[in-house]
Amino acid sequence: MSKRLNRREFIKILGAGTGGALVGASTIQTFAGMKTASSADLITEGSIEKTPTYCELCFWKCAGWVHKKDGEPWKITGNPDDPNSHGRFCPRGTGGIGTYTDPQRLKTPLIRIEERGKQVFKEATWDEALDYIAAKMNKIKEKWGPECIALFTHGSGGTYFKTLLKGFGSNNIAAPSYAQCRGPREEAYLLTYGEGVGSPERTDMVNSKCIVLIGSHIGENMHNGQVQDFSEAVANGATVITVDPRYSIAASKSKYWLPIKPATDMALLLAWINVIIEEELYDKEYVKQYTYGFEELKKAVKKNTPEWAYPITTIKPHLIRETAREMAKNAPATLVHPGRHVTWYGDDTQRVRAGAILNALLGSWGRRGGFYAPAKAKVEKYPLPEFPKPKKDWKDAFPDQFPLANLALSSGICDATIPTPGKDCSFKGWIVYGTNLPLTLPEPKKTIEALKALELVVAIDIMPMEITGWADVVLPECTYLERYDDIRISPGRESTIALRAPAFEAKYDTKPAAWIAKELSKKLGLEKYFPWETFEDYLDYRLKSIGSSLEEMKKIGVKKLAHDEDLYFLNGEEYEFGTNTGKIELYSTALEEHGFDPVPKYTHHEEPPEGYYRLNYGRAPMHSFSRTTNNSYLTDLMAENVVWINPLIAKEWDIKTGDYVVLKNTDGTKSNKIKAYVTQRIRHDSLYMVHGFGHRQKQMSTSYLKGADDTNLMSRVKIDPIMGGTGMRANFITFSMEDV
Amino acid sequence: MARYAMAIDTKRCVGCADCVVACQTENNVPIGYCRDWIVQDTYGEYPNLSMEIRSERCNHCDDSPCVRCCPTSASHYAEGGIVLVTHDECIGCKACITSCPYDARYVHPEGYIDKCTFCIHRVKEGEDPACVAVCPTHCMIFGDLDDKNSEISKVLRSRKYKTLIPEAGTKPHVFYLL
Incomplete structure (x- = not known):
């Protein structure tokens, strides 16, 4: 089945045409009598000024230039010397002038x-x-x-x-x-390697030969330099393994898409660790030289075989083995991406730590194609x-x-x-x-x-x-x-x-x-x-x-x-890590001290009740949460979010693409109306929407009541006992048919 | 002579629509309109899916129906085969919109027909079109097909590609790398 959006539909669905807005149009004039002069020739007329900036539309903070023409705002472009953007801004940064020109801005105290x-x-x-x-x-x-x-x-x-x-x-x-985003990730890496991942992430993805994404939808999360690295790696033939209940953009670039049952990622990670240890695919020298607690880890994951993980995750054992071998084959240039927004189920520090352990077994921390040691001015x-x-x-x-x-x-x-x-x-x-x-x-x-x-x-x-x-x-x-x-x-x-x-x-x-x-x-x-x-x-x-x-x-x-730090570990060199043991801790002594599992364990998470679906949420490349949803350039691309529904579910509820639906959670909280998007690209047990829509402020008339606010449906959280992160994928929603 | 063309790598493109915004700001395209746009084609049924993502625009065809049907010659071929519209000669009759198989043109609120120019004003300065220059995934290559050593000539020799609606017979000059 092919879903084709022609241009007008695209504008209708993703742009909701704003009609006769005339911003900037009057600056186009034509030279009378000059046959070859089209509008295009005249863009460069006028005096041009450039001012340096770094972007504030997201946390990546790409550096670029603000261009003015005859003193009027024109455009924003990237600074080629900037390693965060390499001179190429993302759609948000490119549309940054919309933030300045927004007539609905706050104007006075x-x-x-x-x-x-x-x-x-x-x-x-x-x-x-x-x-x-x-x-x-x-x-x-x-x-x-x-x-x-x-x-x-x-x-x-x-x-x-x-x-x-x-x-x-x-x-x-x-x-x-x-606590609502990357906290568990920083703590998990700190516990394992004695250092966090940081932002921009210290991932050497541009050189990776194998990239493992677990619920990380790079490309939809438009973290500029990272997307550039990802697309470069894909173009260079890197094997991408994407674990996501949704066929994300990244999944579409992947050799393996593993549409995992939501909330079971830990089981898959443990099964991968099991295969890599049992088949002796790990980097033996690296593990011996740099890590602590291998034997304890081996013992702890003994039972976590692919066959054990299959009924939990719905991922077939042969695929778990095949993907584990693929990771090992490309190691150490294999990156099990640590993700960014990782507050999902309350055992998030432990889950991210399982990925960190996997990276250690593959020897990718401190290695080309894995993680580099960042320089900082x-x-x-x-x-x-x-x-x-x-x-x-x-x-x-x-x-x-x-x-x-x-x-x-x-x-x-x-x-x-x-x-x-x-x-x-x-x-x-x-x-x-x-x-x-x-x-x-x-x-x-x-x-x-x-x-x-x-x-x-x-x-x-x-x-x-x-x-x-x-x-x-x-x-x-x-x-x-x-x-x-x-x-x-x-x-x-x-x-x-x-x-x-x-x-x-x-x-x-x-x-x-x-x-x-x-x-x-x-x-x-x-x-x-x-x-x-x-x-x-x-x-x-x-x-x-x-x-x-x-x-x-x-x-x-x-x-x-100038800086003289090495990006990667030097061959055979001894390193001391900032952990209790000075080693990469496969077995965490700090977690043990505080009474937590020193090696990650699988916990069964609650499943949606009959007729309910797990609420999953994510990002769109043209928006940063609720921050940008009133920017006219960006609402032109995406004015409201949609709820993704598997066709089998849509049939059950008699919902078609384009219908407005109201969602409600198990506590009876209802959403604003949101457009249905019936698609094969999602499992039958979860619904998905982009976060940041459903503004309720009348003063922001561009975004007022456009789409639904996922946060409003999050009446329950699972708290991470290690660091207090709020697991937000613990909410189950259904359709409120009386409101349609 | 040059023959300008664009190759777009569907493997790299993530469909972020940066090309759309960069074009809007570069060319003062009014909010609510666009000269380029994104198409996502999904094939198959869960969980056996594949997807192709394309940044689309005017194909700057060799045999352009829009140029042929324009009653005032506002639509014309400019240097390098780029199809342009001279705004002050355009009477807004929309014959070109009807004739274009790619739906690449729109009526500008000022009454004339507007579309992608391959950023000819930038190309003349030796720069890439705004969409090509901004793309974070480096999925677009712009260049001269008459130059056998240009990057676009090389990539079209080494990679599989397609054009859109080739059966329309317009000889489009935007190529999609597969």
């Missing part, structure tokens, strides 16, 4: 004049807004202590608020990117006075829980805000920078409960996101195209830095985060933590420490620095 959740604000001056915040912060400090204020952050500008909060006396700084920090020492932190609310959490949990701070008998629930103020918590944190009812209990909620954002509706004070930040930010220092194969300079004047009454934090620091008597006169001074100081300057960086955008 706002102060609430009604109870929280009712969106009645008055416009305020910056002075009024910051005075209001400072007064409340001081009141909280006096009454409950400075630690009772927490910061949620995602994005470049968060750094200044971190400084502010630390200066104020609180270390409760959380990013959903930890060392740039002097602007000198700041010492921060006060907080007396307590978020962990006090969770005695004896999550012993291996190395970063604060957003979900934990949320829990510790809701008044609960017998729990030290002490948070009274939230500062929320660029983090749309209602569409980010699972168990959204708890988020709302916490928001209602707070004494102060401040939201700093560009768009009137859902979180701003719950804030007492809304501070409008200008977009990344209108501001300087701190120097980008990304780990990678090369040591590089990148500059973001303002390409445009800040629109409306918006301000850069650095300015906002500094001005607020003055109101709080904390100006000593922002000792720089202007942000240019701050940047110039840091840049001069590496022999560059703001002036130079404005011209080049990206600078490569």
Whole structure:
């Protein structure tokens, strides 16, 4: 069966044609009388200016150039010297100007004049807004202590608020990117190798001969450099093994697509480890020289044969063997990709660790085609006075829980805000920078409960996101195209830095985060933590420490620095790993110490009840969560999400592609209406949608009620006892036919 | 003489639609319209599936029905075989839209017909078209078929490829590597 979308349908389905918008069209003019002059010749007319930037549409932060023509915004392109993008931006970055031109942006500071959740604000001056915040912060400090204020952050500008909060006396700084995303991965690799994977990931995929993706939909998650590496490896003939209940784009590039029964990945990983050990396919020298606990591992996985895994995973034993042999054949240039968003079922640290163990058996850590040792530029920090020492932190609310959490949990701070008998629930103020918590944190009812209990909620954002509706004070930040930010220092194969300079004047009454934090620091008597006169001074100081300057960086955008680290292990060389034993721990002594399984074990996870399907969710290449779904260039490509349904299921429910359906979960929570996409590309036991849609903010009329919000359906989570990650694939949904 | 063409590697393409946005911003294509677009063809039944992903656009055909049927000669062949529309000669009659087997043209809100130009303004400067230059998967190759040593000539000699709707007989110049 072939599903062909012709151009008009594509626009209809994925673009929802916005009709007569005329942005930029008037700049096309034709020369009268010149037969050969088509519109195309005239694009280069006019004066062109370029300003360096790094992108803020996702966390990859690709460096590029903002082009203006006759002073008007034109386009954004990549900087060829940038290792994160190699001069090629992804659709989001390319469409970044849509963020700047969005007419629905926040335009002025706002102060609430009604109870929280009712969106009645008055416009305020910056002075009024910051005075209001400072007064409340001081009141909280006096009454409950400075630690009772927490910061949620995602994005470049968060750094200044971190400084502010630390200066104020609180270390409760959380990013959903930890407990709701890649936290278990970092901890799993830290436990195994004594080092995390980092971002951008230290995967040497461009040189891999075999790539194993487990629920990692590269290509749909448009992590730029990584997609480039993947496509290069595919073009070079790498064998791709994709484990996914959905026929993802990556699956379509794979030699082996293993449509696994959801929630059973651990069984497959253990069976692979079993085959590699039993058939003696592992890298014996590497295992002997660098690893600890091989015998214990061997014993632990003895029973996890492919035949054992078959009824659990639905993957046939011969395929498990064949793929394990394929991995071994290409080792050490085999990459069992660690994934990124890995908070699925609550045993996520253990599952990711199983993959890390597999990599160790294949000898791919520290080897070409596996994982490299990243370089990172060392740039002097602007000198700041010492921060006060907080007396307590978020962990006090969770005695004896999550012993291996190395970063604060957003979900934990949320829990510790809701008044609960017998729990030290002490948070009274939230500062929320660029983090749309209602569409980010699972168990959204708890988020709302916490928001209602707070004494102060401040939201700093560009768009009137859902979180701003719950804030007492809304501070409008200008977009990344209108501001300087701190120097980008990304780990990678090369040591590089990148500059973001303002390409445009800040629109409306918006301000850069650095300015906002500094001005607020003055109101709080904390100006000593922002000792720089202007942000240019701050940047110039840091840049001069590496022999560059703001002036130079404005011209080049990206600078490569000398570094002498080896990318890979040297043959036979001894290495000490940052674990208890100094070895790669196949058997984790740290997990043993804390009473967890030292070797990963299979746990059976709950299955959907009759008539329900597992809610799976993921990414689309043209969007970054709920952040971009109001950007006109990007909504032009994808204006709403769809729910993927296997044809057998669709037949049972009499649903056709294009029908709008309402979904509901086992707790009776319903979704906004969402379009059905009936496709062979998904198993019969799960439904899938792209995360980030279903905005409920009328102020964002472009995205208002477009598609469904998966987070809203996540009323249940499975908590990872090791580090507190919130497993979000524990929700089961069905169709609510009375609402169709 | 040059004969410009494009080869698009369906094995590399992930269908991210970056080419669509890059074209829109480069060429001031209004929001809601596009000169290039993505097609995903899925074949087979679960779990035996295959997929082909293509970035599509005007095929800059050798024998273009759009040029043939244009009553004002606004649609014409420019250098290197690139098919262009001179906007101020176009009366917006849409004969070309009806004649194009690839559905590659649209009515610009200002009334004329618009479509892919292979970014001739960039090509003249020695640059690749915007879609080719932006593609994160490097799936597109633009070049001159008359130059036997060009990358596109080489890739078309070494790889299997196809064109779209060859039975229309228009001699399209966008090739899909398989």
